[in-house]
Amino acid sequence: MGFDIQQTLLWIVLLPLLGALINGIAGRHASKAAVNVVAVGSVFVAFLLSVVGFVHLAQAEGGNASIVFDFYEWFSIEVQRVGAPSVEVPVRVRFVMDHLSGIMTVMVTGIASLIHVYSIGYMAEDEGYARFMTYLNLFTASMLVLVLASNVPLMFVGWEGVGLCSYLLIGFWFKNADYAAAGRKAFVVNRIGDFGVLIGMFLLVAVVADERTPDAFEFAQINAVATRIGLTQVQLGGATLGVTVATAASLFLFLGVCGKSAQFPLFVWLPDAMAGPTPVSALIHAATMVTAGVYLLCRLSPVFVESPYAMAFVATVGAFTALLAASIALVQNQMKKILAYSTVSQLGFMVAACGMGAFAGGFFHVFTHAFFKACLFLGAGSVMHAIHSHSDADIRYLGGLRKKLPKTHITFAIATAAIAGFPLTSGFFSKDEILLGALTWATGFPYAPFMGWVVFGALVLAATMTAFYMFRLYFRAFWGEYKGGYADDDPHHHKVEHPHESPDAMTVPLYVLAAGALLVGLLGLPHAWHLPNLWSEWLAPGHEAFLAVLHEQGHGEEAVAAATAAAREVPSAMASLQFQGQMVHGADWIAWVAMGAGSLAFLIGAGLAYVWYVQQDGSAPAGLQRSMPGLHRILMDKWRFDELYGFLIVTPMRWLAYFAANLDRFFVDGLLTRASSAGAKALGFLLTRAQNGVVFAYAGLMVAGLAGLAWWFTYPHPALEGEAGTGEVSWVAGRGLGYEYRWDFDSDGEWDTEWSADPAASHVYVDEDQIYGLVAIVEAPRSMFGAEELVVTAGETVEVPTVNLAADWVRTTITTDGDADEGLFGRTPTAPTLRYDGGRLVVNINSANIVDRDGGDDGRLALRAGETVTFGGGRITVAVLVRGTVEVKNPFGNRSRESRDLTLRVNPGAEGGEPQAQVIR
Amino acid sequence: MEIGLGTYLALASVLFGIGAVGFLTRRNILLQLMSIEVMLNSVNLTLVAFNRWTPGEPGAWNHHGQVFAFFVIAVAAAEAAVGLAILISLYRLKSSVESDSADLLKH
Amino acid sequence: MTQILTTLLVWPLPWVLLTLLFGRVFPRSGTLGYVGAMVGAVFLTTMTFGAPSPDGILSAILLWPALGALIALFLPRQWSDGVRRFASVWLWAGFALSLYLLGPVVREALAPNPEALASSGRLVQIAWEHFFAPFFGAFGSDASLTFATAGYRFTEDAAWIETFGIHYKLGVDGISLWLIILTTLLTPIALDVSWNSVSTKVKEFAFSFLLLQVGMIGAFVALDLFLFYVMWELMLVPMYLIIGIWGGKDRVYAAVKFFIYTMVGSLLMLVAILYVVMQLKAETGILTFDLTQILWLKLPRTEQLVLFSAFALAFAIKVPMFPFHTWLPDAHVQAPTGGSVILAAVLLKLGGYGFLRFAMPLFPWASRYIAPTLAVFAIIGIIYGAYCAWVQRDIKKLVAYSSVSHLGFVMLGLFSMTSGGISGGILQMVSHGISTGALFILVGVIYDRRHTRDLADFGGLAKVMPVYATIFVIVTMSSVGLPGTNGFVGEFMVLSGTFVSRTFNLYQKIFTLFAATGVILAAIYMLHAVLKTFWGPITRPENEKLQDLTSRERWILAPLVVLVFWIGVTPGFFLHPMEASVEDFMVTWTARSDQSYRSGEERGMYDGWQPPADPAEAAPAEEGAEETAANEAAAEGGAG
Amino acid sequence: MSAGGELIFLFCGFIAVVTAVLTVSLRTPLRAAVALLGHILSLAGLYLTLHAHLLAAIQLMVYAGAVVVLFIFVIMLIGPGAEPKTKTKWLTLRVGAASLMAMVGATLAFGVSSIDRPYVDIDQCRGAAAECGQFGGVDALSDAIFRQSAVPFELVSVLLLVAIIAAVAVARGHSPAEKKAIEARRAAQGGAAGGEGA
Known part of the structure; x- marks a missing residue:
């Protein structure tokens, strides 16, 4: 078998999966070395293969290469459309490595390899070692499926898969019930997000699926018809909501992003997720999984871009999250807690960047963040390893570690500098891109300039806070005097006098990551410097075509639109073009301001931390804490979001559940089981009363029945029935012993026949005198029991009932199968009314969909018997009503009479003919 | 007065009514059984009377009514036998021939 | 008849005898020995005699457990272990026999035609030529036996009660195929899980299971309304x-409740069946209970509504749909483990199957008219069941309520009337049978050890029972609907089907929105159970020395776990056979509901009906062939 | 209808009504039975007016000869204990039901009295009796019973057999007092037997 570049994609996914399978089944009984070989080996080979794929991409001609591996068709669904044939939409297992997923694949496999190596050292003593490696491998495989998936459902597999692994790994030390609960919390909160992804996916596919794009789940096809998505309105309950599908789908997808990338309001699970082992925190809850949301934003960026509202919402939420999480991180004392909130905050940066259209910038931050945050977490892990802690390390009892753990210190310092935005580190460059995006949005974006400034301000503030709390963490942990690692009165731990540096398996990954944190920023040099920005060019291959058009046509709004269209000719990996375009045509000062703001944020934050914690030894913040105890308390309690959600959502849901369970037990079951059985018992009780065993009682009952029967016999019973022919009715009355009959066919009070013994008679109705009234036979598409007959007699006005018909009455288009597209919401239709006027049925049209075809535009129709008028999906036929009467006498001499009304359908006479004669024949 | 089918039927109705009234008023099972015999006989009378007025053709007589009456007589005999057996059984059990005393079947 | 007897005598009977003989010769061979003996016996007969004939295979599958039940009656009562072993091996042989039905499916998956076979991988060629082809024999080589086109396969027809037009008519199509396999697989499993827990009246227990299987298979294969009703x-x-006999504390209450609930519905159904048959007689003069004939009868809308309600009540109780579900938790909690497994895995499916096979095609307009309303009840069931499940203390009750929730999805899919939704609904039925069946088995395992099912009595079991915990979490995830497991595919297809359904017209999006919250709630209640059972410290001293899964229990669970992933990863294998049938169902149903809608209160026959030339010889097989031909023509036209 | 026939009708009808009233109203069962006998004889007379000769004979044989005798036999068996005690349980209700029934009978009589069919004069068979038989005669009725209604007839014989068995089964057995005596005797015997065995 020759080397097939497409096959690499399959093996990239399969290798970690196989590793997980082998370790999962055999790992418990295998030696640690074998587990290591399988786990680390599989991920590392996957890394090598992804590098191969990436290089292949980089060497490909044209700016838009991708590697596609079509595995098999998973299943397919049928999309039904109104007024068009259904479309079969396949869901494929197909992997795509393009410019976007290429970066992500290399990053995921690379960092996963490093963290696998790190885990060899970190988890060496743990009894669940093989289980841990299994989960990590499974996670890597899921993450790769997420990244490489070519369509939404397949991505959803990875999306949920990483959620599962996260759940399992957070609860890895499941003996601690809190950890297990944290895992469940993560899973459930993520599930809320997944719900959003599902709905968003359906919204998209319902629009995208048609004959030209049947593969409607594929990202490529969704992105290709993004404009259509942006123009289609959401229909709900027959009404148009005034919201485009792009907006609705974006918002639902963003719910998923919020869950996975820990954005407000679903961010609460991530800090709790730090219950998992530290490598897990580094890999899953910092570097890779949590960025999946940002990845999705970038993947479907053309759809998001179609909805300015959704974009603004995304940006706002991102900035708010960044600020909120940073504020919490300011006061926390646990190392991993600080890093966790910092992760939430940085994710806020990324999401905000995407919301502002700086997808490339946001994604750049994903990339750089992966390095420095993984490095930070692993550094924290190294510290915890040094003081033999499983859960976390409190910075209040650390200090002076730079001498005890020199290798950890140097890498930690570099990563801290990077995240804080120290100039020329990676964090500086990526944050600069984001701030630049915010400024561009504020200055150039036509929709919400005010929001742009707010977001920019929030981001700068958050960046300042970031610099402060990161350096606070760094200074307190690594500078000053070593304090033994634990509080004096810690009941569970003893102070560690001589913390030792971690083994090489742990420090080597730290070095690699620190180097990355320092250097990868050079891929995206700031625009202000007019140096080549490799990152943007890689991700936005239409860039040059775009610039060319701008160059020719100037920088007007139309020109930007034309340029965007030109760039779209090269289907882009990202839709960041129009925003970058504005960036380009904007002034240079914007770029300088952004860079200045970023640097200033670093200087203020880091400087303050240095002054307070190195020069003054922490007395100033302590004073602040004393002067504002309430604020400190609430920050320490994370703004009490957990409590708020508990109060607002969890507890009510729990009560609802108890209510439902009791409802089920007492009401539903009570009604269906107990009440019905009680009813049957009561009936049985009543019936047994009659069975008293006394012969006389039975005889008496029999006599009563007999008497009733005799009574019935002494009176005649006409039981009149009639069958309508055309203009003629065959009447028949009930037979009986010695009955005689006489008839009054038109019920005018005069007997038309003499007494006779024949129970049947028939009569031809000729004159209008013999007609009792008119009948409107209303046939409506949704009426449950078929045609409805409305009797209209002289001087009476009858309203046509609109039950089930609401949508059909109004002036709308009715499709062939009677489904109305509009009308349930918004409009209140007025039903037609019917009146009897001189032998004609007058229909007052009101708002019904009836053609006023008798010439006069007076909104009324005069119909003769036999005529038909259609309205919407239904129609009214005019018939006549006749009433026959019969009188019966029996040998007792008793008489009784009965009348019966009958609707007589008639053929319409010739136009203008004599109505009486015409009506009937 | 002309005697026709109606007369016979009226007579049968009267007899039936007498039998029924007897059945209702008497508590002695023996007498109740006799009342039942009276009622059955009245029904037989109607059957035979109807048969008389629909006799069919010579050589192809219609005897349905009389056959029915015959069967009714047979059934009445069976009924009397079983009824009297029950009466004896009841008398052994309760020392009474009153129908009200046989109420073990209550509920 | 001779064909059926030959099939039974030459194939499953030797399997049973060989396996039992093996057990006598090697009494300590264990579960693996039995499995190996059974596989070896199957292999041996196939090598010796080839595969059985496809003629009468359904009767053979149906008669096999009946024969077993008969034999079980004559086994000595004291020989309880032997009876148990006999019934288990007998049922497994039935499963192996039913696997022949999959011949066409495997052929189409592996080797649809010689060219495809030649171009496929070497592994596939070897597997097909040396394993599958000899095993399936005529099932795998007869090209007319295929589920790629609509229509019933393996049909059999014999007069039963000629006077009333009642026939013994059987057939399988894509809709019922997997449900039959599910039945034959789950029944022996359900019997085996009660191996140790049922020690009284073992003979009667085995007899009940064998008879139960007759009824279940019969209901799935019957094409005659009367035969269906009997089954x-x-x-x-x-x-x-x-x-009622082997259940828990309140078993009699639960059994009576189960019985009365089901009976109430089915009696109304009987009345409706008779009415429909009489109407057909009035319309055409033919008195028959044959489903394929009755389907042509077009009834007035009002009558359709009433009759559909009668059918729907019977099936809705069986499913069970809200608010007729309250018998289910009681029955599940009180039933022995095996009973719960069968109840959840197979009996409930008959509700959905009945809707699909009988209620909807018989009354197309009414079903379309009511579908949105029923969908609302299905959605209420999804959410309500989930909420109820969340706060249950008894694990079995929790799983029972989760069934209510899951079957809400099934019903929603069926009512969506999109081919994706219906296929998804059927697949979800199979998935639910597997994962909920497995959950009940797992609950039964822990109940056998601790004799309690109260969540509060557990905690931290993952430490002492790691394999048990692993399998439990896998099954839980399948129940939650994690992608990659079986639960996801069905759920996804149902939800997407609902979203694009034309039947739900204006409410599709709202329906989906509410139904999809079930996805969240499923995670909440299932993980709640997992958390309380497995995670955290061990709080009870009794739990410290619990035995992990025994080898027999692992063998029982293994096929289910394999199926969880098999369906989840390659659902195509399971979906392809049902595609044509579902498509045919959809087309016919749509056309007839339109006709029925247009004709209003008129009654008659649907377009295209032709009176059978000779009522006594109305050959349904030929009709099936015609349909097949028509479908093939349509398929070719579509391809062209 | 001939004048003789009318006379017989009037006479027998009158007797039938009077004896029926006596049957249901006499206090002594024996007298009531005798009245019933008279009633049955008068009905046989009515049958004669209706050309039901064989039936009249059967009426006499079965009713007068068997049923009434059975009644009298039972009355003798039971003896004077059969005299009912005077109890007024549900008296009003009984009277109410009885009068209701009387009204029903009267209404019915009134209602049906006007029913009329044209009188058919039965033309006696002119030929040999064997050829055509006589309406209501032995030949004709036997033909109807044993040919046309053979199956019901056989069923009636089964019914009678069942009735005989039922009568025996029901009337067999003992009164509580008798039962006690028998049991006491058995116990004595059983005890003796047990003693012997030991």
């Missing part, structure tokens, strides 16, 4: 006995 009621009695 439908036949299922009821053994299940009633299983719950």
